[in-house]
Amino acid sequence: MTAAAPISEACYQRYLAALLAGDRPGCADLLQGQLAAGVPLKQIYLDLMQRAMYEIGTLWERNLVSVATEHLASATTEVLLALLYPRLFSQAHKDRRALIACVPQEYHQIGARMVADFFELHGWHGFSLGANTPSADLLRSIALHDPDVVGLSMSLLFHRAQLEAMIESVSNAYPALDLLLGGRAFQGDGAGCQAWQELTAAYPRLRYFASLNELEEYLSGD
Ligand code: B12
Structure with a gap:
């Protein structure tokens, strides 16, 4: 090609x-x-x-x-x-589902939508829950859609406490569920980089993706 x-x-x-x-x-x-x-x-x-x-x-x-x-x-x-x-939607779809949500207080939702659409492009069912998703509602949504992975999007680093609380509640309720992390907050090699490194070290099922290219690699191995 x-x-x-x-x-x-x-x-x-x-x-x-x-x-x-x-x-x-x-x-x-x-x-x-x-x-x-x-x-x-x-x-x-x-x-x-x-x-x-x-x-x-x-x-x-x-x-x-x-x-x-x-x-x-x-x-x-x-x-x-x-x-x-x-x-x-013209792609062949498999029985794999990804739920993508923005953490509480996070209003930047275009990246999260794009990521959910990128899952669709790769034959998954991608659901974007949009901006400012409360943790309790994310948990309800997981129960409803039974996703294979949950992706969390964050653009502003000052939402880190909300992110951690969300990761904690999802990990407690669904310890075997894979969690993906991404968004502008983590770009570069400063505080954002340190944040994703600390979080992925603390939560073994959490994985950070710096770009759609990295996500594509993950999806191609599926
Ligand atoms: C549009 C916009 C808004 C809109 C969002 C509307 C919407 N419908 O989403 C609104 C008006 C809500 C907004 C508000 C604010 N914004 Co604003 N906003 C932007 C802007 C211009 C574009 C964001 C965007 O759409 N990017 C395009 C998408 C496609 O990119 P992305 O989000 O990075 O997503 C990609 C990757 O990161 C990744 N990804 C994202 N999520 C995930 C999740 C997973 C699981 C994975 C694997 C990957 C992944 O994949 C995506 C595709 O490649 C940015 C500029 C910028 N550089 O980002 C500023 C920007 C992020 N905003 C900024 C600011 C300051 C704010 C406000 C604080 C402003 C204010 N004083 O009110 C508020 C905060 C609101 C809040 N609480 O969240 C600053 C942040 C600076 C900083 N220090 O962090 C920026 C950088 C602007 C700037 N240059 O100063 N904003």
Whole structure:
């Protein structure tokens, strides 16, 4: 199989401009064009959608775009993720289920949705419980869906206490369940790195994934 060509810088810049303008049809056309050209979904997720959201975060931090613009871009990105569903659900599916949740107080849910969709792409049933999931409700959801793995997403390191409480309650109730951990909070080699290292050392069934590439390796061994 030949590797797909990388998404061009010009295409990314057009996508970012359309996202900042709230131009949903423009963004959708660009995504459809990439899909039609055979660009893999993972590349679209990472090199267009994630890259643009990270850049919008930087622009927001520097006061170059407003909170409203960021909110619009977030809402648009969630719509665009749904637009990619026909491609996800056309895959053959196996009887494997992944539940992905954001820890309590965590409102960044796009990454968690993307991860649940990535499981779908690999033939699993991926359920995203979205932002700010209370531990008790996560436990109810586990009882209901009987997942093979539970993934926890965290973007802000100051939610660590909530994360630990959540890991503790899931591990106590389901000691044999595999737990996956990921999100922007753990990126880099500073405090976030130390946090995932400490947590994975303390909870033997917890495994950290730095990227969709690492998750893909895990899924390909399934
Ligand atoms: C959009 C956004 C928001 C939106 C989120 C809307 C939504 N529907 O999700 C809203 C408005 C809620 C928001 C709020 C806040 N935000 Co904000 N936000 C962002 C922004 C711009 C983009 C996030 C995003 O969508 N990324 C795209 C996704 C695809 O990337 P991802 O989350 O990293 O996920 C990938 C991986 O991490 C991984 N992954 C994620 N989860 C998991 C789980 C598992 C199991 C696995 C295996 C992998 C995995 O896979 C994903 C795909 O590759 C970021 C900028 C950034 N650099 O991230 C800031 C950012 C994260 N926010 C920031 C801040 C400060 C805040 C607020 C505190 C602002 C405020 N003063 O109110 C609040 C906090 C709210 C809260 N309590 O959670 C800062 C954090 C800085 C820091 N020091 O930590 C950032 C970095 C912006 C910045 N540059 O300063 N935000």
